[in-house]
Amino acid sequence: MPGLIERYRDRLPFAPGDPVVSLQEGSTPLVPAPQLSERVGAQVWLKVEGANPTGSFKDRGMTCAVSAAVREGATAVICASTGNTAASAAAYAARAQITGAVIVPEGKIATGKLAQALMHGARVIALRGNFDQALELVRELSANHPIALVNSVNPFRLEGQKTASFEILDEIGPIDALCIPVGNAGNITAYWKGFQEMGSAPRMHGFQAAGAAPLVSGQRVEHPETVASAIRIGNPARWEEAMTAMRDSRGGVEAVSDAQILDAYRFLAAREGVFCEPASAASVAGLLVHGAPEGARRIVCVLTGHGLKDPQVALEQSGSVVPCEPDIAAVERAVLG
Ligand code: AN7
16 A cells, blocks of 8 residues: 555645655554454444554654655654654654654653664653653754654644544444544544544544543643553643544543553453554543443544553563473473463
8 A cells, every 4th residue: 555645645735746755654454343342332443553664653644744844844853752753753754864853751651662763763862751841842942943843733743644534434434433542632633633524523532541631630730640651641732622523523531540441451452362552442441431422333443553562561461471391291281281
């Protein structure tokens, strides 16, 4: 499949002949979830965004943000990130042969994401602070220097991310509800934009981690905490737009506890064969805890990032290995016992 810009150019702000920085992102699997469907009494699909080139949905936004930056003559891009935006920005900057710089909260991003950002050659800055502070700082920095800001405050990010809605509609037609994790609130805003552009209006149900749920409480969270490090965000940049999307679609926003997130995370891996990262499982946790929205028969849960991003949480949440001596009797006991 071609990348997003090529595939959906008629619905994106790119003209033929504009530079395109792509890793053939998008066109991700929409996998039926029979076990989940049975548990909630509705037909449920999983939009597996971990199948994007860097393992998260951020690549959809990044192909557009970096292509636009190159079109404008930028030679460097920067972002604040809980990890996935950093990995994606680093990869697309490498692809475009421009400088990438990422500011992440020190010690609070998953191992895989850090490895990606470093491997792609970005300058990785570990901030002694949280994501919200990092975002404030990069906004200030990019206002004063010729560096393109590629966080989802950049409108091109939303343009790219809205294409996930197009793919859902192209593949299975209209749905009743979308369940999606919410951190900085760019993705839910983008999905709603995409659905609306296609004359579709599923209910948008956003889910936040209980320790980082400003949209639920209506108040900024000064010290957000959750095992789902990707959505450890206390002051979402797209706060108003996300609330509008959920209100206008007759959806809503709810909190799910870390325990509920981890239950859904293990369930998806062990029962559906789909391994996502903890933040992604918030969408399914929300569906399991709150049930299918009234009257909703066709539901898509967005799994925003791949499980391999965060091997540490995975190992903490899974069973142990079976040690074994190299002889057949021991192997028989180990395998069959
Ligand atoms: C796996 O990478 O904010 O509500 O800096 O990585 O659009 O922010 C990541 C967010 C959900 C929330 N799932 O999406 C970042 C960052 C995963 C994520 C979200 C993120 P938004």
